[in-house]
Amino acid sequence: MNEDFIKSFQSTVGQNINLCYQCRKCAAGCPIVYEMDYTPTQIIQAIRLGMKDLVLKSKTIWLCTSCETCTTRCPQDIEITDVMDIARKMAVREKVVPGIKDIPDFYKSFAQIIRIFGRVYEFGVIVLFKLRNRKFTRDLGLGLKLLKYGKMSLLPNLGKAFQTKKMFLKVKKIEEENR
Numbered sequence: 001m002n003e004d005f006i007k008s009f010q011s012t013v014g015q016n017i018n019l020c021y022q023c024r025k026c027a028a029g030c031p032i033v034y035e036m037d038y039t040p041t042q043i044i045q046a047i048r049l050g051m052k053d054l055v056l057k058s059k060t061i062w063l064c065t066s067c068e069t070c071t072t073r074c075p076q077d078i079e080i081t082d083v084m085d086i087a088r089k090m091a092v093r094e095k096v097v098p099g100i101k102d103i104p105d106f107y108k109s110f111a112q113i114i115r116i117f118g119r120v121y122e123f124g125v126i127v128l129f130k131l132r133n134r135k136f137t138r139d140l141g142l143g144l145k146l147l148k149y150g151k152m153s154l155l156p157n158l159g160k161a162f163q164t165k166k167m168f169l170k171v172k173k174i175e176e177e178n179r
């Protein structure tokens with residue numbers, strides 16, 4: 001049991017996850033629980049028991065899509081989506097090898113594109129993602145289909161790029177002032 005982990009998690013998440021009584025409603029409603037190595041219910045319990053390695057190395061925290069179904073269903077109003085988000089941030093901060101290697105690469109590529117263009121630009125996300133994971137031919141057929149049916153554009157929409165740049169600069173300034 002890692003007590004520092006429990007304390008740090010509880011203070012960061014700002015809610016009492018000990019209110020969880022393991023009813024499993026969160027796991028029962030999660031749309032991708034079948035792919036997870038531990039259910040959301042098990043992750044909550046592992047945090048309460050201070051099982052830091054299990055939580056931060058799990059696939060679950062990276063597979064969670066933040067859909068909030070679990071949070072909506074929880075009779076104890078536990079914000080499970082936030083719990084997953086904080087676990088991911090902790091895993092990155094502590095340089096834990098992710099349970100699924102590709103997903104952090106995808107997150108980074110996605111965030112980078114939003115920073116540059118201010119909105120999703122799927123083709124750009126894919127290019128950055130492929131440059132990171134170097135699996136150039138995987139899902140190639142799917143990508144070509146998306147292009148063929150007009151579901152993905154080769155060119156970005158630059159409509160919000162300037163505003164986004166301004167927003168990121170403003171946030172950076174605030175962060176520097178608060179350091």
Ligand code: SF4
Nearest residue numbers: 020022023024026074
């Ligand atoms: S739904 Fe809430 S109370 Fe029930 S197991 Fe999940 S977190 Fe715990």
Ligand code: SF4
Nearest residue numbers: 030064065067068070
């Ligand atoms: S927020 Fe994550 S853990 Fe909760 S139901 Fe959605 S995918 Fe599952």
